[in-house]
Amino acid sequence: MYTCREMGISTVAVYSEADRKAVHVLRADQSVFLGDSDPAESYLNIDKIIAAAKQTGAEAIHPGYGFLAENPLFAERCESERLVFIGPPSKVIRELGDKTVARRTVMGSGVAVIPGMNKPESDTRVLAGEAEKIGYPVLIKAAAGGGGKGMRVVTSPGDFNEACASATSEAKRAFSDGSIYLEKYLSRPRHIEFQIVADRQGNVVHLFERECSIQRRHQKIIEETPSPIMTPELRERMGKAAVAVAKASGYVNAGTVEFLVDQDKKFYFLEVNTRLQVEHPITEMTTGLDIVRIQLEVACGNPLPVRQEDVRGRGHAIECRIYAEDPEKGFYPSPGRIIYMEEPSGPGIRNDCGIYSGFQVPVEYDPILSKLIVYAEDRSQAIKRMIQALESYIILGVKTPVHFLIDVLKSEAFIKGDTSTDFIDTHFCGWKPDRCYADAACAAYIIDELNPAVKPKAATGQAGTEMSPWQTLGLWGR
């Protein structure tokens, strides 16, 4: 929305019942109510979203990161309704969305893929045979999946059948498609992805890598660029591979080619995310480019504003995702009301924040609160800056992984850059916060209670939390 405003483009937000008071709704030029909190009635309801666009006279739709962002039917519908879908053509989304088709496309472009199957399979016996061929440990994945749903690691043939059954049913629930396939499970790999941007004229440029190895529940929580293991030579090879994948699939707009990199720095293609990624700001920080602006330019039919040789990376950027979740209880979501919050600020700190004091974190959706991004001259400075920013970040009312993230950033393994996708399981299994934090908070509270005279009047809580219709009715009457 900031980019649109810079470019003089008016924005329309859509929202569901649960998001009535969400930041995106309050910040847009106008907003349209879709319906009930259930995504099927709102954010996944193609008809309603198209109707909202028509009603407000919108010319283009930016699908964001979630919900319909990688749904080929939605992109197709936009195309048929003569609305510009800010993303790749529906055909590309469909092909790259099916992971086995994606694998075949990529193999055709000469990029290495992880040893595994090229098409989904439902017969357990065939699957077991494939598993033997690939060699244990193997990874079961959902053909239609993402975000770790329907994923299982199997280390011995004895556990194979049961794992297949549970992965199939989970995939069916999550994507209403239970088909699965197998891949070689790499031990302690790194997750490294390349940001690519492509225009309709056939130019493809990569904007370097992001390392997103620090994951919990198969979801990234800390991302950084450049990767600590990257060398100019490896970057050159991986970047070329990413561009080759994009060209082979006829890619247009912004996307991400994900790779796994093993201990010997051999890299394997994982998948293409056909949308803007949550972690795109770190690339913006180091390259100085506004990826959303590039998306809009490309969607307008303009050529890419940069050539590969113009793209320069400088310094180091890290992003931490702040969710409403409990790091002591397996990062389980912890929705609730934000009683009070204070954002970190300072040079090189950017907080893309979706909450405010008094905000009710909806139980209905992925409980991401904000993305904290820092930029500094080098990796060690960036780590220090992120620690400082996290330490000054106050969020009261819901559990957050802020202290957990501080401990990860302070750990020897992270500082050395010794990261892999099982980093948290290896180093932070059963993590508990240092009692000091809680004790200090209790002490501060007691001191505050004992000295009522110095308490600032109505600093927190009730005052000003009530919303009048002047805040909730949008452009009523205008």
Add this chain to the structure above:
Amino acid sequence: MDVIETKINTTSDEYRRNYESMVARVAEVKEELRKARDDRPQKAKDRIASQGKMPIREKLERLLDRNTPFLEIAPLAGRGMYDGMIHGGGLVCGVGVVCGKEVIITGNDATIKGGATYPMTMKKTLRVQTMSMQNRLPIITLIDSAGGYLPMQSEVFPDIDDGGRIFYNQSIMSKMGIPQITAVMGLCTAGGAYVPAMSDEVIHVKGIGAIFLGGPPLVKAATGEEVTAEQLGGADLHCRESGVSDYYAEDDAHAIEIIRNILYCLPLREKARLPMHEPKPPLYDPKEIYGIVSKEFKVPYDVRELIARIVDGSEFLEFKELFGPTVICGWAYIHGYPVGIIGNNGVLFPDSSMKAAQFIQLCDKRRIPLIFLQNINGFIIGREYERGGIAKHGHKMVMAQACATVPKFTVIVGASFGAGNYAMCGRAYNPRFLWMYPNAEIAVMGGEQASGVLVTLRKDQLTKEGLPPMNEEEEETIRNPIIEASKKESNALYSTSQLWDDGILDPVDTRDALGLAISASLNAPIPDDVFGYGIFRM
């Protein structure tokens, strides 16, 4: 709380007829609004563009906070008068949010006769000043006015509610501590010069804005001195030399930026607080109001069905449900604000009048805003009721309602006839906001009754003078003009053109308009030390 159970059959013929009729009336009003907003000669638009001025609607867009409502006041004032050209009385006024603060904004539309002041311009200005005072809302004036429309000077200058009143009000408002911010974005001649001069803070646009008691033509006629408007009263003169203006603006956009900065720095007292509940929409679709409100006043409808489509969760606690059933009283929430609602289900009888008077006192004592939904033909008449003292019971309701100090809001949702208009908080009783539905009518009585009364009087006179009685035809010659005049002068469009109300509401907007108005009204404290009434005749 109890939920109102609807008894409406949305498939009935009556519902459908009402619905279609209301759709047509709403469309008619919307078309009038569109005309008032957009119909301007290209020449006038070109002229202000060539002067480097921003159109008034664009000024508003820039001034108001993003994605916030605008509650426009009397957009159809002056409709049909002065050759039908003075749309909205030449002013755009409304309540909106600037830097998070609720304010009244009023601005001349320079594409209408150079922003000249017509009688309706005057009346609308005084109306928004009254609203500013009653609700303690800061007032932002975007002035670009050629001054009083001279051919009608006798109607804008001498009387109590004419030109002088504006500056009297400005003085009193300043004394009350109501911020008045004025941007000079065009000419402010003679009387107009006092609008900025009397304001708390003045922003002056270079090259466009000018303030002077006598303009260049008058100066030339009086003294022979030849000066330009800019030399005589431009931004440089008034910001650097005379001190009449406080802020120097490069252009209209800059002036608006300065106003927003002033609002940003403006300390406002805390709004009055009501015990709020989490707002929730009504259970029934507000659009059904279209099918509920009767096409003809003769056909009664249950005002509870209307309430069910206005209040939070359609929840309503009805007071004295079994007593005085022609008036409905009860408590509810609108957009989270507690309200007491009084609606009509027939004419007012002694019992219903007393019930309403009691309910008004309860709300007043408890500091709960009152909402009146008027659909009233008047008080009951006849020997039995006169003997029962309907006049003194009606008086109790009028007295309680007039003296109540809580904010009052009136929506005329049908008929507004005779003393019923008074008892149900008509314009004269200072409701903070008053709106009409597109089907509403307002008059001392319905056209049929009025003509009937005149025919009877004439018949009595003839009898007294010993003349032969009138035939059908002669009766018609008395009856028809009255009915015609009533049709013309009591409908909502006529009312709103006369500024007897603050605008015509699309019924689906009732709840939101009330919510916005209640919020705005809370900028004025609700006093609890002046609670009291005159003498209730017992």
